[in-house]
Amino acid sequence: MLEVKEITCVFGGLVALDKVSFTIRPGEITGVIGPNGAGKTTLFNIVSGIYSRTAGQVLFSGRDISGLPPDQLARLGLVRTFQNIELFGQMTVLENVMVGLHTKSHCGILACALKLPWHLAEERRIRARALELLDYVGIADLADDSAASLPFGKGRLLEIARALALEPQIMLMDEPAAGLNSRETWELGDLIRKIRSSGVTVVLVEHDMELVMDVCDAIVVLNLGQKLAEGTPRQIQDNSAVIAAYLGEG
Amino acid sequence: MQRELLKFALFAALVLVVAPLYFQGGYILNVLVFVGINTMLAIGLNLLLGFAGQISLGQAAFYGLGAYVSAILTTTHGFNPWLAMIFAALAIGALAFVIGFPILKLKGHYLAMATLGFGIIVYIVINEYVDLTGGPSGFPGIPNLSIGSFSFDSDMKNYYLIWGATLGVMLLAINLARSRIGRALRAIHDSEVAAQVLGINARLLKVQIFACSAMISSLAGSLYAHYITFVSPSTFGFHFSVELLTMVVIGGLGSIYGSFLGATLITLLPEILRTFHDYDIIFYGALLMIMTIFLPGGLIQGGTLAWNFLRKSWGGKGGADA
Numbered sequence A: 001m002l003e004v005k006e007i008t009c010v011f012g013g014l015v016a017l018d019k020v021s022f023t024i025r026p027g028e029i030t031g032v033i034g035p036n037g038a039g040k041t042t043l044f045n046i047v048s049g050i051y052s053r054t055a056g057q058v059l060f061s062g063r064d065i066s067g068l069p070p071d072q073l074a075r076l077g078l079v080r081t082f083q084n085i086e087l088f089g090q091m092t093v094l095e096n097v098m099v100g101l102h103t104k105s106h107c108g109i110l111a112c113a114l115k116l117p118w119h120l121a122e123e124r125r126i127r128a129r130a131l132e133l134l135d136y137v138g139i140a141d142l143a144d145d146s147a148a149s150l151p152f153g154k155g156r157l158l159e160i161a162r163a164l165a166l167e168p169q170i171m172l173m174d175e176p177a178a179g180l181n182s183r184e185t186w187e188l189g190d191l192i193r194k195i196r197s198s199g200v201t202v203v204l205v206e207h208d209m210e211l212v213m214d215v216c217d218a219i220v221v222l223n224l225g226q227k228l229a230e231g232t233p234r235q236i237q238d239n240s241a242v243i244a245a246y247l248g249e250g
Numbered sequence B: 001m002q003r004e005l006l007k008f009a010l011f012a013a014l015v016l017v018v019a020p021l022y023f024q025g026g027y028i029l030n031v032l033v034f035v036g037i038n039t040m041l042a043i044g045l046n047l048l049l050g051f052a053g054q055i056s057l058g059q060a061a062f063y064g065l066g067a068y069v070s071a072i073l074t075t076t077h078g079f080n081p082w083l084a085m086i087f088a089a090l091a092i093g094a095l096a097f098v099i100g101f102p103i104l105k106l107k108g109h110y111l112a113m114a115t116l117g118f119g120i121i122v123y124i125v126i127n128e129y130v131d132l133t134g135g136p137s138g139f140p141g142i143p144n145l146s147i148g149s150f151s152f153d154s155d156m157k158n159y160y161l162i163w164g165a166t167l168g169v170m171l172l173a174i175n176l177a178r179s180r181i182g183r184a185l186r187a188i189h190d191s192e193v194a195a196q197v198l199g200i201n202a203r204l205l206k207v208q209i210f211a212c213s214a215m216i217s218s219l220a221g222s223l224y225a226h227y228i229t230f231v232s233p234s235t236f237g238f239h240f241s242v243e244l245l246t247m248v249v250i251g252g253l254g255s256i257y258g259s260f261l262g263a264t265l266i267t268l269l270p271e272i273l274r275t276f277h278d279y280d281i282i283f284y285g286a287l288l289m290i291m292t293i294f295l296p297g298g299l300i301q302g303g304t305l306a307w308n309f310l311r312k313s314w315g316g317k318g319g320a321d322a
Ligand SMILES: Nc1ncnc2c1ncn2[C@@H]1O[C@H](COP(=O)(O)OP(=O)(O)OP(=O)(O)O)[C@@H](O)[C@H]1O
Pocket: A011, A014, A016, A034, A035, A036, A037, A038, A039, A040, A041, A042, A043, A083
């Protein structure tokens, strides 16, 4: 599904990722873990086309996607959420999801400005679909609230709904549980499983080990830009190098 | 949706019926025509600045290009003015589209500098290309617009013509703002990266809206040229680009009616301040400073606050969504 091959990323003198390789299998939830500064977010930024790599390749369904811009990757079915939620604060919750449906609608500037009949029909369809998606993540009651006013946990859910709007094949989530309380984290775990069973492959960067061990089918461990280990949650928990890296960090 | 339409209809009625009744011709009517032209220009810039969040200090250049293309095609080459107007808008839109790709890669100050540079280049070309444009002394003898034997040759006729066009642009802009394109533009404004990872081709959309705003400016320029029948380079300099920017910011970024308020204030202000003679520029500057400090959301925000206050004190509840 997604193949990361010898990805290297250098910022000035800092090697943020050093020849990292792994494969993500379709239909699985893969966890990417590692101490702060390990390079997890950098990896997501490269895979989603926001940063350009120094060396290496990313293959998506066998196709080389390294160097493609983020919007093109999104249209190919690769979406992501952000560690620091990136909502459109000036818009309502519903409108945020409607932006996510941009690629699922097609009226151009002229059709929109002239309010042509098919534009109105499309707008109705998008609105209904956006409500469905909000309902799917459980925040349909907040549809008309301002996105900026959402509590943190609901903001995370909104970001997930917005990404799901693209009907992705693969979804990268960067620390979706950060800032959530334990009940919200459990609900998030259920949501991630629900997303996977709807056919979306999930890659999960997360510090909450309980959640990671609970939902992930496979785990990749990064440390200081290098891949430290890879395996099932069981194998990772017993891996002495991983334990050392986490304990060493404090 | 319905409310939006009602608001627009009320506004249009106000513009088309009431205003000229009070000012039977003459100087004030002339100023009101300019309020119309400037509203159109401000809306064009607002699409770019208020919605997409991209600055342009070169809007006067597109305005000037529209005016000169219309002037030259009709006066020197005898084209039909309406066709010339459409041709000018399309050609200048295409020009903006082409230069937009490299320019809109830039952000913030750099984008401001690049558009400023474009404005200066156009200004110099208009000034220096004397054979074509008449240079600094201007280009006289542009015909009024006409339909058959009906000529738009008075202030009153031009008031209706130009305000008709401005209302049209206004309605299109309102529709656009409330569509998927408007949402995508606001998304780019808030977070370009977040918009892109949702599949929005931010680069292309920014260039497209830049071209739209150039076309609107060009249209305003053509209407201006046929109204005044004389154009000269000084109208289209850097100073006017800044004035347009002021209208949009003072009126309220991202608000179409705000652009009307801003254009009205900035167009009328010099006329009102004339009573202060030599000190008018000081009052002008001070007013702008006070406004931006106390009403950062622009006149439209002030209007909304006042409206909500009135409604509350009359016992009503809920807010206006101007
Ligand atoms: N744009 C950048 N410019 C320079 N250095 C960067 C940049 N982005 C990340 N880095 C550096 O790369 C290293 C890896 O950072 P990254 O954000 O990928 O870590 P992370 O694993 O996501 O950490 P955390 O768990 O804290 O989110 C860090 O040392 C960071 O300072």
